[in-house]
Amino acid sequence: MNVQDVLQSARTANLRLVRFQYCDNGGVIRGKATHASRLPTRISEGIGQTLAMGAWTGVETLAAVERMGPVGEFRLIPDPQTFSILPYVPNTASMMCDMITLDGQPWAADPRAFLKRMLARLARQGRRCEASVEHEFYFARQEMGKYVPADRSLCYSTNGLDEQAEVMDAVLAALEAQGILIELFHTELGPSQQELSIHHSEALRAADTVCLVRETVRGVARKFDLLATFAPKPFIDQAGSGAHIHFSLWEGKRNLFYDPTQPGTLSQLGRHFIGGVLHHLRGLLALSCGSVNSYSRLLPHFWSSAYIAWGFDNREGAIRVPSTFWGREGDSLNLELKCADHSGNPYLALGGLLAAGLDGVERRLEPGEPVAIDPGNFSDAEREQRGIRRLPTTLSEALDALEQDQVLLDALGPLLSAAYLAVKRNEVDFFKDKSPEEIAAQHFYKF
Structure with missing residues (x-):
């Protein structure tokens, strides 16, 4: 338009x-x-x-x-x-x-301009990035001054689909009216937790769509006297909500992550991209999981990723290589970044992801062997032997890693990196004396 x-x-x-x-x-x-x-x-x-x-x-x-x-x-x-x-x-x-x-x-401090710079870097190589996001969120209502789940649905259950059928139909209709292509919808692990998958598009449009989906879901929910919250951990005793990023690199009509001659059909370029992301992941996490509340979600055995590991269809890995679809293997192969949520600015998260992955491609970084089990099930000694590190457990720790990552800082530029670090340090300081419950409550309405 x-x-x-x-x-x-x-x-x-x-x-x-x-x-x-x-x-x-x-x-x-x-x-x-x-x-x-x-x-x-x-x-x-x-x-x-x-x-x-x-x-x-x-x-x-x-x-x-x-x-x-x-x-x-x-x-x-x-x-x-x-x-x-x-x-x-x-x-x-x-x-x-x-x-x-x-x-x-x-x-120079514009997050959207940062992503555009990373995409221009790709374009100079004759390449582009396609991306999409799996949106997880809760429906909640207020009771006695507190937010509670809007229903008690079960994971993937049809009773959950029935409970919120009217509001979700209105949500889907509103998204369709705005030209957003929907792939999948289902109830998630938590009570009244939903997951909505959007069709992939060029990376800048994908980031724009993340914002539009969030605004639309929340806006429609209000008409049903509900609050839709995309906070990473709105209920401390329930599953957290992610914004898993699916992405692939293309040259014309060729998916650069696909190679049918390689194990799992993952190309050598795709392996190097994973190597770059894993190498920079501790700092990248400060961009993709951008709130104090995020780190209550990133726990071992919670399918949110807690370790710097990757694998084929391994939902506990930070990077998952999903199964391809029959008959369109070359078009459907992509990578998924699990450790991302809606408190991270999508332009910064996608731009940082590209900066990290492209560094891996340029330096031919190897990601190590794919992990075929939950990395949390290894002993400490086994993880050390395999080079599997724990992700930062606090936003402060992730910010420390970002400050030490010159590749990410150079990509962001001095003004944007200084502003982002100052903003996040301020937020860390604000929440330093708050309990997990108080932190969750303060993030509930924000996202």
């Missing part, structure tokens, strides 16, 4: 507001809205936003970052291809935005 298509659609739909949205370093989707009458000029000149928002945290505080205070602004410039009329609010549409400086250049 181009600018003229957007303006015509806005007139035809008799819109009143168009939201200019972005996902910030705290993982929160924010933005401003223009009145539709001003859209013809706003779509090119943007909406002003203070530079301080680059240092705004997920706990609604301002982290100390040089050049991100009360002086100066950037402009939110919308991407017309993300235009979507929102079915769950009246007379309103949204677009995801780039952050542009007053001299017309991408702002």
